[in-house]
Amino acid sequence: DAFFYLFDKFIDEKSKERGCGRDMKDVYVRLREKVQDFKPNIKFSDLSVATMNKLLEYMSRTMYNDALSKMLTYFKSFIKWAQGRKYAINEEYFSFNPKLPKAKKEVRYLELEELYKIYEMDLPSDSALDRVRDMFVFQCYTALRFSDIKQLKHENIHHDIANDAYSIDLLTEKDDDRINFPLSKRATSIYLKYKDRLYSNDLLFPVISNQKYNKHLKELGKLAELKGEWIDYEYRLTEKIVVKTPKEDLVTHTARRTFIVTAINENVDPTLIALITSHSDLKSMKPYITKNAKGAARVIAALDEADRKIEEKK
Numbered sequence: 001d002a003f004f005y006l007f008d009k010f011i012d013e014k015s016k017e018r019g020c021g022r023d024m025k026d027v028y029v030r031l032r033e034k035v036q037d038f039k040p041n042i043k044f045s046d047l048s049v050a051t052m053n054k055l056l057e058y059m060s061r062t063m064y065n066d067a068l069s070k071m072l073t074y075f076k077s078f079i080k081w082a083q084g085r086k087y088a089i090n091e092e093y094f095s096f097n098p099k100l101p102k103a104k105k106e107v108r109y110l111e112l113e114e115l116y117k118i119y120e121m122d123l124p125s126d127s128a129l130d131r132v133r134d135m136f137v138f139q140c141y142t143a144l145r146f147s148d149i150k151q152l153k154h155e156n157i158h159h160d161i162a163n164d165a166y167s168i169d170l171l172t173e174k175d176d177d178r179i180n181f182p183l184s185k186r187a188t189s190i191y192l193k194y195k196d197r198l199y200s201n202d203l204l205f206p207v208i209s210n211q212k213y214n215k216h217l218k219e220l221g222k223l224a225e226l227k228g229e230w231i232d233y234e235y236r237l238t239e240k241i242v243v244k245t246p247k248e249d250l251v252t253h254t255a256r257r258t259f260i261v262t263a264i265n266e267n268v269d270p271t272l273i274a275l276i277t278s279h280s281d282l283k284s285m286k287p288y289i290t291k292n293a294k295g296a297a298r299v300i301a302a303l304d305e306a307d308r309k310i311e312e313k314k
Helices: 002-015 022-038 049-059 065-084 091-095 112-119 128-140 185-194 210-223 252-265 270-277 282-289 293-313
Strands: 157-160 165-171 178-182 229-236 239-246
Touching (some): 002 022, 002 065, 022 049, 022 065, 049 065, 049 091, 065 229, 112 128, 128 185, 128 252, 165 185, 178 270, 210 252, 252 270, 270 282
Antiparallel strands (some): 157 165, 165 178, 229 239
């Protein structure tokens, strides 16, 4: 009883921390439920390596390794929280350190031709799909996370009257980074469409949940008839599993990835991209750099050119 009572107290405290939104709280709640389903009467003294391995195996029935690793990290934060409040934890727990193979995932982004297809779709004016399409395209040209686009207000957009140009100035929700950069022509056109609309709390776009947003994005992907699929290699403990996802299954983070990969393909320095995307660690940009299709083509072209020169000498 004390274990889950404390887990509830922990979740309550975490949910009040800055940056821990509703979605993050739901993750902790799901973790609590999984642990309770696994062993309803679990105690801190039960947390042996054997018990943790059984919990890991139990959760792997419905989760791949990347999600499992995150859950173990969240579980560890709860245990450290309880330890800080003088609850005795089985010492064996702290030697539990499983090595789980990580997924090899494709970077899910849109080519500009695909994005333009979505932008040009004829949708009923001011319908839910019309508004979601505008928010998504705006994300693609600003790299804003969903947590930031849903808090974006008119006061965050500044108009340089002399040059008739617009810029965005915003403190990001996730990491408290202040981002300030000009709006592209496409993003400006969307802003002007909403400039005189009035939504609650002076928000630029109407309030919508992340779940509904992603649901509508999948509808957009189908209507746009996006072709192809993303292929990921997931792991369930040590078992490798090929997972294929239709490209039409858009999600909010597809927009941010589209911005980054497009900029990299146009030879923009990743350091400069990070100024807009608020990536504090350039290592996190590596997956996007590997999708530099134009850069890869230039490497192959250089090799072909070197071969051509050698052949000419023969």
